[in-house]
Amino acid sequence: MTGKNVWIAGTAAPVMIAMLLLFAGSSRVTANDQPSAANAEVKIDNFVFGPDTLTVPVGATVTWTNKDDIPHTTVSTDGVFKSKVMDTDEKFSYTFAKAGTYPYYCTIHPKMTGKVVVQ
Amino acid sequence: MTEKKQDFIDEKLQDLNNDGVDRRGFLKCMAWAGTGLVWTMSGGIPVSRAFAKGGDKGPGQGGDFSFVQISDSHIGFNKPANPDVTATLQTAINKINAMDHTPDFIIHTGDLSQLSKPSEFDTLDQVLKGASAKQIHFVPGEHDMLSDNGEQYLQRYGKGTKGTGWSSFDHKGVHFAGLVNVANLKAGGMGSLGHEQLEWLEDDLKGRSASTPIVLYAHIPLWTIYPEWGWGTDDSEQALSYVKRFGSVTVLNGHIHQIMQKIEGKVSFHTAMSTAFPQPAPGTAPSAGPMKVPADQLQRVLGITDVNYLVSGGSLAIVDSPLGDSGSAASGNGGGSNGS
Numbered sequence: 001m002t003g004k005n006v007w008i009a010g011t012a013a014p015v016m017i018a019m020l021l022l023f024a025g026s027s028r029v030t031a032n033d034q035p036s037a038a039n040a041e042v043k044i045d046n047f048v049f050g051p052d053t054l055t056v057p058v059g060a061t062v063t064w065t066n067k068d069d070i071p072h073t074t075v076s077t078d079g080v081f082k083s084k085v086m087d088t089d090e091k092f093s094y095t096f097a098k099a100g101t102y103p104y105y106c107t108i109h110p111k112m113t114g115k116v117v118v119q
Numbered sequence: 120m121t122e123k124k125q126d127f128i129d130e131k132l133q134d135l136n137n138d139g140v141d142r143r144g145f146l147k148c149m150a151w152a153g154t155g156l157v158w159t160m161s162g163g164i165p166v167s168r169a170f171a172k173g174g175d176k177g178p179g180q181g182g183d184f185s186f187v188q189i190s191d192s193h194i195g196f197n198k199p200a201n202p203d204v205t206a207t208l209q210t211a212i213n214k215i216n217a218m219d220h221t222p223d224f225i226i227h228t229g230d231l232s233q234l235s236k237p238s239e240f241d242t243l244d245q246v247l248k249g250a251s252a253k254q255i256h257f258v259p260g261e262h263d264m265l266s267d268n269g270e271q272y273l274q275r276y277g278k279g280t281k282g283t284g285w286s287s288f289d290h291k292g293v294h295f296a297g298l299v300n301v302a303n304l305k306a307g308g309m310g311s312l313g314h315e316q317l318e319w320l321e322d323d324l325k326g327r328s329a330s331t332p333i334v335l336y337a338h339i340p341l342w343t344i345y346p347e348w349g350w351g352t353d354d355s356e357q358a359l360s361y362v363k364r365f366g367s368v369t370v371l372n373g374h375i376h377q378i379m380q381k382i383e384g385k386v387s388f389h390t391a392m393s394t395a396f397p398q399p400a401p402g403t404a405p406s407a408g409p410m411k412v413p414a415d416q417l418q419r420v421l422g423i424t425d426v427n428y429l430v431s432g433g434s435l436a437i438v439d440s441p442l443g444d445s446g447s448a449a450s451g452n453g454g455g456s457n458g459s
Binding site: 068 | 198199233234235261262265266304305306307308309346347348349405406407408409
């Protein structure tokens with residue numbers, strides 16, 4: 001929790017400003033939406049990461065859930081994060097503290113690839 | 120077997136040979152699997168005979184022998200279409216034990232387990248212990264190297280192997296090489312043998328007479344069946360270049376849970392059924408996940424592969440048998456340990 005508070009106070013400011021600029025005129029965008037925007041889901045279904053490209057703000061926690069009958073992994077191509085083997089309905093979460101592009105794949109089925117863009 | 124039937128089979132096999140690996144040919148292969156046909160490869164030309172249940176004496180001459188390939192046992196899997204993969208593996212072993220010729224050994228082409236768990240390997244060991252053939256050669260599938268880089272697998276099944284579990288051996292004049300193409304897979308790629316293993320294979324085959332029959336076996340197919348699903352091996356061409364000069368090469372794989380075969384020059388490629396669950400034909404489903412079939416159909420799409428080597432022909436004959444073929448499905452299914 002402490003980490004999250006620090007994030008809101010510090011790094012979040014430029015992101016929030018950017019988002020407010022992007023959504024200028026939209027009454028739905030308020031500061032209160034930030035915590036929920038920081039969490040995102042990737043579903044693994046039919047041997048596909050969905051969405052295969054996910055864009056999140058710095059500090060976001062991404063959770064992968066395996067909906068297949070076959071185990072999968074979520075492993076950063078650059079060695080940044082590495083899940084354990086996820087059997088059906090098992091999850092893996094990772095919090096992205098730095099901006100950047102994070103390609104990843106399933107080490108069991110390497111044709112399955114995806115990326116998280118953190119900005 | 121009548122002459123007429125033999126002619127029919129010969130004709131169909133020639134047809135199959137001409138068709139290569141297209142869908143029509145593939146469907147024929149599937150049909151033959153159900154009828155239990157022996158086909159003998161000789162210089163790329165198939166010579167066939169029907170596999171008459173009980174009438175096949177198997178290897179007869181001195182030096183002839185047979186072995187059985189089983190694959191994709193996935194011990195630990197418990198979802199549709201097979202909640203009890205241990206039972207179907209047991210049925211496969213019962214089927215092997217009921218053959219009129221005891222195979223010299225068994226080759227398991229990987230995915231022994233579902234999640235590389237010690238308890239899954241323990242269960243597999245228990246079932247395999249009951250096989251008439253005591254010698255079993257293994258190569259790992261990707262499911263056997265999940266969380267520990269294959270350490271557990273290597274400790275149990277990889278004694279005397281090199282690298283991530285590759286090895287070779289000779290048996291009655293035939294040279295076998297078991298390859299690993301499921302380790303250190305790269306993002307976006309398919310199966311991979313890797314530089315070190317390729318160098319080893321080249322060296323392993325060097326100096327052998329071109330008349331030595333060669334059997335290569337590995338988990339993922341060593342020919343590209345369907346790249347969209349990763350059903351192939353990125354550097355298999357390199358491996359196959361080393362066997363080009365040999366007169367008889369048989370490549371046995373698993374991974375795709377269905378029979379596919381292709382003949383290319385003197386190399387015959389073959390994939391085995393699973394003992395656990397079927398997978399869809401390439402491109403016929405959204406993904407390569409387990410194919411759900413009605414319970415009474417399951418044993419028709421699981422099976423074993425019997426390979427006979429006949430010295431006279433200098434070639435290998437491959438017979439695929441579903442676990443539950445006509446007449447034996449019921450006893451195979453409920454037989455348990457009453458197989459004898």
